[in-house]
Amino acid sequence: MRHDAPPALCPTLPLRFPPPLGGTAGTSFKPAHLPAILAEPPRRGFFEVHAENYMGAGGPPHRQLEAIRKDHPLSIHGVCMSIGGPQPLDRDHLARFRNLVARYQPSLVSEHLAWSTHDTTYFNDLLPLPYTAATLARVCDHIDQVQSAIRRPILLENPSTYVAFRDSTMSETDFLRAIVSRTGCGLLLDVNNVFVSAVNHGFSPQRYLADVPLAAVGEIHLAGHSVQTDDDGAPLLIDSHDGPVADDVWALYAGLIAQHGPVPTLIEWDGNIPDWPVLQAEAAAAQAILDRHAKAPAPEIRHAAA
Known part of the structure; x- marks a missing residue:
């Protein structure tokens, strides 16, 4: 994606931290849903957008996002930073990302544990990494650069993977734990x-x-996946984001919330976009689980009359 006159990093641009979202469920924002969203009173929850769709200076995308941001918290989710890539981060891309965060003051900011570039080639995929000491050092350096630029922690998302590297020397969860410890970032x-x-x-x-x-x-994602088979006839799941959340995923999520407590939760749906009420219903199902495990309010203390 090319843009003319990339903005420079602006360290004096003020950044604010909106109130935390708490145990609320949100949805991906799709422009096709905007009329239905605006026709309703402001809803409980939040919306998440892909940063790369809003890196231009203005136009309809920003007018739509401004209409959403007026009444709803926002989460900005990057998909092209290539934090796990072998190359230095793209400075122009980082500048646009930072200015977008400053412009909309999102409650949550996130990126992926993945790489998507090689030399001058950009892939339309979030590719997995070998979990080694060298990769860990590179990923942590890139996260430090992003957090320094936006002057706030990011959330790093665990990947969906279809291959594993023989070179890996640690598990994915150990790798994530080391990243959090070294950089102070959170996890999506x-x-x-x-x-x-x-x-x-x-x-x-x-x-x-x-x-x-x-x-x-700091945030949880839920999404649909498609079921295929590999060359040996074994199940092969694809993280397609084009259907409702599967029952097995709902069960994992419910158990996680029961153990850990409510966490802001997003329903991702990026293909075969349904009508707005369908997406609302998925978010309502997540909200019901979050509410079920919300801390009960402390009992009111009544004092005897003097």
């Missing part, structure tokens, strides 16, 4: 990604979730 825990990777690689999703540093999780 994608439960669907955990389930997809678990089926594809034959490990237990429950054990993976037990190994995740849950105290660092």
Whole structure:
């Protein structure tokens, strides 16, 4: 994606931290849903957008996002930073990302544990990494650069994977734990990604979730996946984001919230976009689980009359 006259990093631009979202459920924002959203009173929850769709200076995308941001908290989710890539971060891309964060003051900012570039080629995929000391050092350096630029912590999303590297010397959860420890970033825990990777690689999703540093999780993603088979006839799950959340993923999520407590939760739906009420219903299902495990208010203390 090319843009003319990339903005420079502006360290004096004021940044504010909106109030925390708490245990609320949100949805991906799709422009096709804007009329239906605006026709209703402001709803509980939040909206998430992909940063790269709003890196121009103005036009209809920003007018739409401004209309949403007026009454709803926002999460900005980057998909092209290539934090795991071998090359230095693209300075122009980082500048646009930072200015977008400053412009909309989102409650949450996130990126992926993945790479998507090679030399001058950009892939339309979030590719997995070998979990080694060298990769860890590079990823942490890139996260430090992003957090320094936006002057706030980011959340790093665990990937969905279809291959594993023989060179890996640590587990994915140990790798994530080391990143959090070194950089101070948080985690965006994608439960669907955990389930997809678990089926594809034959490990237990429950054990993976037990190994995740849950105290660092600042947001959860839920999404649909498609079921295929590989060349040997074994199940192969694809993180397609084009349908409702699967029952197995809902079960993992409900168990996680019961153990850990409510965390801001997003329903991702990026293909075969349904009508707005369908997406609302998915968010309502997540909200019901969050509310079920919300802390009960402290009992009111009544004092005897003097």
